[in-house]
Amino acid sequence: MQNINLHNYQDFLLRYIDEELDLRETEALLAFVAVYPAVGEELESLQSTKLDIETITCPSKALLYKNIFPVIVEPTTIVYPNKQKLFKKEKEKAPVILLKWWAVGAAAVFIFIVARYGMFNGEAGVILTKNSSSKNIAQKNSVVKAETSTASNATKSNAVVTSESLASTNIVINQRIATNTLESSSFGDIAYHTIQNASTVTASEAEHTIPSYNGSIIDVKPTVIAELTVAPIALNEAAETQEPNETIETIDTEAASSNRSVMVGAFEIDKDKFRGLFRKANVLFKNKENNKNEK
Amino acid sequence: MTEKDYNESVLLYADNVYRFIVKNLRHTEDAEDIVQSAFEKLWIHKDNVEPSKAKSYLFTVAYHLLIDHTRKAKRISLQESFENDTQTAYQENKALKKVLHDALATLNETQRSLVLLKDYEGYSYEEIGEITKLTTDQVRVYLHRARLKLRNYLISPQQVL
Numbered sequence: 001m002q003n004i005n006l007h008n009y010q011d012f013l014l015r016y017i018d019e020e021l022d023l024r025e026t027e028a029l030l031a032f033v034a035v036y037p038a039v040g041e042e043l044e045s046l047q048s049t050k051l052d053i054e055t056i057t058c059p060s061k062a063l064l065y066k067n068i069f070p071v072i073v074e075p076t077t078i079v080y081p082n083k084q085k086l087f088k089k090e091k092e093k094a095p096v097i098l099l100k101w102w103a104v105g106a107a108a109v110f111i112f113i114v115a116r117y118g119m120f121n122g123e124a125g126v127i128l129t130k131n132s133s134s135k136n137i138a139q140k141n142s143v144v145k146a147e148t149s150t151a152s153n154a155t156k157s158n159a160v161v162t163s164e165s166l167a168s169t170n171i172v173i174n175q176r177i178a179t180n181t182l183e184s185s186s187f188g189d190i191a192y193h194t195i196q197n198a199s200t201v202t203a204s205e206a207e208h209t210i211p212s213y214n215g216s217i218i219d220v221k222p223t224v225i226a227e228l229t230v231a232p233i234a235l236n237e238a239a240e241t242q243e244p245n246e247t248i249e250t251i252d253t254e255a256a257s258s259n260r261s262v263m264v265g266a267f268e269i270d271k272d273k274f275r276g277l278f279r280k281a282n283v284l285f286k287n288k289e290n291n292k293n294e295k
Numbered sequence: 296m297t298e299k300d301y302n303e304s305v306l307l308y309a310d311n312v313y314r315f316i317v318k319n320l321r322h323t324e325d326a327e328d329i330v331q332s333a334f335e336k337l338w339i340h341k342d343n344v345e346p347s348k349a350k351s352y353l354f355t356v357a358y359h360l361l362i363d364h365t366r367k368a369k370r371i372s373l374q375e376s377f378e379n380d381t382q383t384a385y386q387e388n389k390a391l392k393k394v395l396h397d398a399l400a401t402l403n404e405t406q407r408s409l410v411l412l413k414d415y416e417g418y419s420y421e422e423i424g425e426i427t428k429l430t431t432d433q434v435r436v437y438l439h440r441a442r443l444k445l446r447n448y449l450i451s452p453q454q455v456l
Contacts, residue, residue, distance in 0.1 A: 014439040018413055020420065049445035051395065051414035058313035060327045064305045064334045066298055 001025060004032045013043050017050055115262050115269070296341040296349065304349040305334060311350075312357050315411050318396070319361055319404065329364060333357040354416070355426045358408055365404045398448040405429075406441035413438060 001024055004012055012029045015021050021029065033040045058064075080086075261268045296304075312333060317326035333356040337344060344352050399407050408427060412418045418426070420434045427434070 011439070014442055015435075017442065018420075018435075018438060019417075020435075045446050045450060046442055048449055049395075049398075049410075049442045051399075051410065052392070053415060054314065054392075056310060056314040056317065058309045058327070058330055059323070060331065061305065061309045061313075064309055064331065065302050066338060067302075 001028070004028055006036075009036075009039055010042070013039070013046055016043070017046050115274075296344050296346050298341075300346040300349070301338055301341050304337065304346070304353070308350050308353050309334070311416060312353050314415060315354065315408075316357055316361055318399070318411050318415070319407055320364070321396075321400065325364060325368075329357055329360045332360050351422065351426060354412065354418075358412075358426055361408065362404055394449065395445070398445045401448055402441050402444060406437055406444070409434060409438045410441050410445070 002008065009029075009032060012021065012025065012032075016026065016029055033043060262271050262274055263269075309330065313326055313330045316329045317323060320326050320329075333353050336356050337349065337353055340352075399410065402410065405427065409423060412423050412426065420431045420438075423429070423434045423438075424431050429437070
């Protein structure tokens with residue numbers, strides 16, 4: 001590095017303004033300027049010749065681009081006059097009427113009772129005897145076959161419902177259920193389980209299951225059958241012995257050729273059609289139960 | 296250099312080249328013409344120019360176009376009429392800057408170009424030498440002379456008063 005003296009300091013000053021000095025030369029020059037103030041004044045005068053950076057935009061810059069045409073679009077405010085008409089409102093959804101299952105079940109039970117016992121016939125409590133072969137008795141006697149179809153086994157349960165009177169109706173349930181859950185369950189639970197697994201159901205259940213929305217029985221009240229029973233029978237004993245405490249003579253309605261209709265109030269309904277309705281309901285219930293089990 | 300590189304060069308360096316030319320010529324329309332010519336040359340030779348060398352190439356072409364224009368203008372002797380034209384003359388807004396730019400006008404094309412390349416673009420002596428086809432020592436000497444001339448103009452009695 002060359003030493004700075006009074007003969008060559010100007011070159012150092014100009015190079016300092018041009019930012020061409022390295023760090024050592026810069027420090028040496030500043031030290032020299034500190035020693036000689038006149039050199040400092042000359043440095044300031046030379047620094048005034050340095051141009052300040054100006055920002056200037058080329059006017060025809062856009063024309064210089066190739067295959068690019070920048071377009072400056074000034075935003076405009078244009079208002080659509082009939083904007084209010086464009087708004088849409090969501091259609092009000094149809095109200096969902098929740099079906100009260102208990103009401104449907106109660107209505108089904110009532111209809112079944114009416115059909116079974118003929119309340120609207122004007123008779124206040126028809127007394128049915130065992131050996132009665134009257135039309136009313138035949139109507140009130142029915143054989144309900146309940147078939148259970150669980151996922152683990154396929155058993156058939158026969159529920160024989162006979163009744164002598166409204167106050168003394170016994171349900172004898174002969175079941176051949178080989179499930180572990182049933183062995184230790186109570187009558188109510190068994191009955192409940194029976195209802196759930198029954199493919200062929202009673203009239204109340206048929207009424208109860210047909211309009212199901214989700215394909216499964218939502219609420220099957222064991223009281224449906226309980227209403228039909230007066231003397232609860234231990235199902236375990238019944239399952240083991242398969243012999244009811246009382247033997248009730250059942251009348252095969254299919255064999256009763258003289259009685260083909262059921263009186264529901266003032267309406268006479270064909271028993272075959274009625275039975276067909278029950279069977280359809282049973283099949284529907286069975287399918288829904290299978291779907292439920294698969295899920 | 297691809298088309299994209301070229302357009303990027305326009306975006307990055309068009310203003311700088313224009314500033315360099317307009318400060319030299321003090322004439323906007325002529326400066327625009329030179330800038331367009333410079334970029335047109337770059338487009339023609341874009342296959343031979345690397346993107347990193349685009350700036351120095353543009354300034355080199357613009358400088359030579361400037362020299363050619365200045366020499367042509369001297370022969371035509373139209374420079375004085377353009378200076379009085381308010382529509383095309385470059386207007387200085389500030390007094391201090393005006394004095395300095397008036398001082399630039401007293402320099403020749405080479406000195407003025409050296410000062411502009413040094414102060415505006417920050418080129419080194421070597422880079423300026425590549426643009427102006429001068430050696431490094433020549434650039435240093437011409438630049439020092441330009442600064443001293445500018446300093447003398449600024450401290451002249453006419454400017455002080």
